[in-house]
Amino acid sequence: MGYGIVGGVQAGLISAVAGLLLFLLFHGLGRRNGWSYGPQIGWSFLLAAVLTVSGDLWNLFYFNYSGGQSLQLLKVKLAEVHDPDSIGLRVLCEVLGVVIGIYVGWALCSGDWRNRLRGNG
Secondary structure (H helix, E strand, O other), rough: OOHHHHHHHHHHHHHHHHHEEEHHHHHHHHHHHHHOOOHHHHHHHHHHHHOHHHHHHHHHHHHHHOOOHHHHHHHHHEEEOHHHHHHHHHHHHHHHHHHHHHHHHHHHHHHHHHHHHOOOO
């Protein structure tokens, strides 16, 4: 995985693929069980975020709001994180990737996908 914006884009692409695949899975389940698009999108987003965003989001939360008990503990925690300088950018790209992946899945499954992707629908 790259560093900086390159790493953020790579993480976002991974999240987009996960969001797309999970939406397609939940869309198939939803069609058999009579779900509307709301539960399909909601469960897809929740599961994709847990799988792809949660680790970096937890690290971002920890580094911003932890008590900072000791310098040694902070050094150990920072050593475990890939690219701690751009963790916020990576979290943003991952969340946007999940949203874009689910949107593409929804546009493909809801019918008139050419117009939706062009912005005409």
